Amino acid sequence: MESFMQYNPTKLWFGEGQIKQLQQEVDTHGKRVLLVYGGGSIKQNGVYDAVMKQLRECEATVIEMPGVEPNPRLTTVKKGIALCREMSIDLILAVGGGSVIDCAKAISVGVFYDGDVWDIITRKATPERALPLGTVLTLAATGSEMNNISVITNWEKNEKRGWSSPFAYPAFSILDPAYTVSVPRDQTVYGIVDMMSHVLEQYFHRTEHAPMMDRFMESVLLTVMEAGVKLVDDLQNIKHRATIMYAGTTAFNGMLSCGTDGGDWASHQIEHGLSAVYDIPHGGGLAIVFPNWMAHCAEEDPSRMKKLAMTVFGIEERGRSDYEIAMEGIQALRQFWDSLGAPNRLGYYGIDDQRIEELVHKSFMKPSIGQYKVMTRDSVRDILIRSLA
Amino acid sequence: MESFMQYNPTKLWFGEGQIKQLQQEVDTHGKRVLLVYGGGSIKQNGVYDAVMKQLRECEATVIEMPGVEPNPRLTTVKKGIALCREMSIDLILAVGGGSVIDCAKAISVGVFYDGDVWDIITRKATPERALPLGTVLTLAATGSEMNNISVITNWEKNEKRGWSSPFAYPAFSILDPAYTVSVPRDQTVYGIVDMMSHVLEQYFHRTEHAPMMDRFMESVLLTVMEAGVKLVDDLQNIKHRATIMYAGTTAFNGMLSCGTDGGDWASHQIEHGLSAVYDIPHGGGLAIVFPNWMAHCAEEDPSRMKKLAMTVFGIEERGRSDYEIAMEGIQALRQFWDSLGAPNRLGYYGIDDQRIEELVHKSFMKPSIGQYKVMTRDSVRDILIRSLA
Structure with a gap:
């Protein structure tokens, strides 16, 4: 065995109906929520409605950012950073699979970085803090919901880069297997x-x-x-x-x-x-x-x-x-x-x-x-x- | 599978020589350290010296509390609570096996509780905060170094009770297998x-x-x-x-x-x-x-x-x-x-x-x-x- 440090602060809520935990998490982390999601499948399978119901009940202010693409793009990350700053976001809530979560991770550390967030993704700059990030997982695949890793694509340069940071762990992740039954x-x-x-x-x-x-x-x-x-x-x-x-x-x-x-x-x-x-x-x-x-x-x-x-x-x-x-x-x-x-x-x-x-x-x-x-x-x-x- | 919440915030430093991480942990959690240990075996096997060397180098103030017994006793817990209050302790450092760590956990939550700490151990009272706790493990057995569980014995009543609290996770634990080679x-x-x-x-x-x-x-x-x-x-x-x-x-x-x-x-x-x-x-x-x-x-x-x-x-x-x-x-x-x-x-x-x-x-x-x-x-x-x- 080699020496190691084991540390993973993500709180995982697993099981059917665990979306109800969202309210206490919003109470903990803040009411101004940036809701990040992808191409809209969550509107067809009911996940969007289930999330919004919880957010309404705890009186959160929700700013929506749909349209995160598979192999999420640097341009989308930048759009999210601008939204967080403009709307004084407290909590980023990523609802989707690995792409959506990876994008949200980059937004969460980028908000507090003065330069181009691509510096962080290419490991030229080191994040020192991040906005709290929660996730509601809709695709079982990448593990991004409980790690500090993210992969972002820069299409101007045709580069796909993985990066990580101790600040990129989701604060919480809600995993309801029923939210994945409609995955083709x-x-x-x-x-x-x-x-x-x-x-x-x-x-x-x-x-x-x-x-x-x-x-x-x-x-x-x-x-x-x-x-x-x-x-x-x-x-x-x-x-x-x-x-x-x-x-x-x-x-x-x-x-x-x-x-x-x-x-x-x-x-x-x-x-x-x-x-x-x-x-x-x-x-x-x-x-x-x-x-x-x-x-x-x-x-x-x-x-x-x-x-x-x-x-x-x-x-x-x-x-x-x-x-x-x-x-x-x-x-x-x-x-x-x-x-x-x-x-x-x-x-x-x-x-x-x-x-x-x-x-x-x-x-x-x-x-x-x-x-x-x-x-x-x-x-x-x-x-x-x-x-x- | 049943629904569950998975959450474990303990940071584990594992491997030979990891005691060096103690300095940054003391810097993070505070310099006034209550050093809790057992019958003195750590003075024979060199662990005490290794810990004290790190604490000296980061200029910690160390208050020692030796003598925690196997099947740790309520009376010992109470002694520790009094010491923490009297000496304005920032960080409890438990050096030993499960008994020492379990005792330190009870001290850490007891410090902020006004009544008899036995109330917490018998689950009549719920802790709401705790002093930060670090551990240096010298016996592989109980797992107390990375969980929120503790077992305390009340000899007046001949009762041995397990209890747990979300505040009883060690903030960090240092696991050096070399520290266990002298275990008989x-x-x-x-x-x-x-x-x-x-x-x-x-x-x-x-x-x-x-x-x-x-x-x-x-x-x-x-x-x-x-x-x-x-x-x-x-x-x-x-x-x-x-x-x-x-x-x-x-x-x-x-x-x-x-x-x-x-x-x-x-x-x-x-x-x-x-x-x-x-x-x-x-x-x-x-x-x-x-x-x-x-x-x-x-x-x-x-x-x-x-x-x-x-x-x-x-x-x-x-x-x-x-x-x-x-x-x-x-x-x-x-x-x-x-x-x-x-x-x-x-x-x-x-x-x-x-x-x-x-x-x-x-x-x-x-x-x-x-x-x-x-x-x-x-x-x-x-x-x-x-x-x-």
Whole structure:
């Protein structure tokens, strides 16, 4: 085990009907609320009405900011910052999935920063405070509801950047699995791929001895697979929605990396490059890239892929080499994602090798990516080429 | 899954050398420090010196309160409250195991309460604030370093009572596994039994569908057993000390009960009765009582005992009844604790059936105990009689 600091101050309200907790949270954090949401699905599925009912009952003043896009944009963040300042907002309430929450996080720290908020997102500036942020989650996927991480896209520069800050934890998050039953099958699958990727990325650590964390990560993967395969054929099933929703939060709230080196996030970086250039769904991109990242890395060191194959996919040794077992595990992961209907090649999105050098370039938004295997431009190119067809 | 609120604001600093973080914590919380500790073992193993060095370097004013006893006493809590008031303490720093931390928690909430702090411990009064509390853990066992629970004994009344409050979370806890290498074998074993009991008590829930939590709990048990059996023959091994230390924290920081009914804590209540009357080590009492509680309950409903037998002890069905499988699992747990050298009968502490009615009475410090099986006085008597020899 390695040294670590564990700290997560987000208060999670989980379960059907927990929206009623919103009133005491508004009482605590302030009555002037910026309501941030996306394309309007919350108006169709009743979540908007449920939130507004609570806000009315506690006599909050609500300023609405709809229209946050998937892969949320810097321009939208700036619009939110201006609104907060102009309207003297006390509390930002993000109602939606990871994109809406990530956008709201950037707004919450940007309000108190004098310069361009892109400085914070590119880690040139460090936030020192933030407006309180609450979330009402409507999509199980990113884990943003209980972590301090956010990803923002700058379309002027075709750059998609992840950033974090101790001030970016939501003060509270309300997770009602009933709010996710109207999520369509493809989005549900992307969410499952995203949360599994978060666990897998943490699983590919190089810490010698982290037995409890390894078991926890295997537990999340087994649970997501078991519930996920049932859920995609039974989208209204509240029991499976609940399991998947809480698994998504647990997958990426910091707990699974306590005592490890944090794992390897190169495949996320490569996917960020992809969706910065092509604006494809993050979960779709991951389903394509991740197994190819694994296969690329297994050629050099298949040890963790082998462990995954045996513990999660039940593959037996039967006298074969570590590499053979690893590859069988990767194949099992591909088959599982295929069985849900996730895409497995870039061609699915009409992406060919035309802009491959640009994709390689966009993957290196940090000076170094990869830890299980440090990526060169050649490695990223190899992974992208494996991903084409 | 059931509805829940997940919230744990304790900041954990884990790893060798993390004592250096104490200075910034004192800077944050205040320089007038009440240093609470136990019988003085921290002066022999160097922990006292390491703590004092940090406190000197950040120019803290230190008021010492040594002498907190195992099964910490109400009289000691009251002494601490008086000291805090008299010396205008900013921060209570508990250096020790669960007893020292539990005592410090009661002091921290008692300082701001006008009446007798026993009112808080018996849940007749509700704390509304607390002095900040930090801990430096020297014994892996109770999990008190990252939860809001405390157990205090009132010797005038022979009552041992657990209580909790949202204000009783430590603000920070420093966990250096090197600080536990001098813990002798018997105390190490008691700690292992205590943390396993915490997990088992949460495991015996009646929530129909909590697959991730079940796997997490099985993960903690498997990890503790794997590391524990090695550690007791290699007490200086820092790797196993680290695994056990963090497992003890995880076992009881609230995470394992998210979405379940919380499990069944009757065996803890019965043990509290035992150690209130006989002042035996908590972990020793649990090792004796717990398997007998399981055997008693399995007669009525062996379902969870069977699941435990199969997932944690690797016992196979082979066409046997649920009860037979459950009993084989209970036997495997007994054998594991026996193999560590834990006591397995009350006779080990010279306890016979003389005061058994008093023990039954002392187990019912709450109106109702038990949830997997609600205990009657007859059930508790049966469990105690099974525990005698």
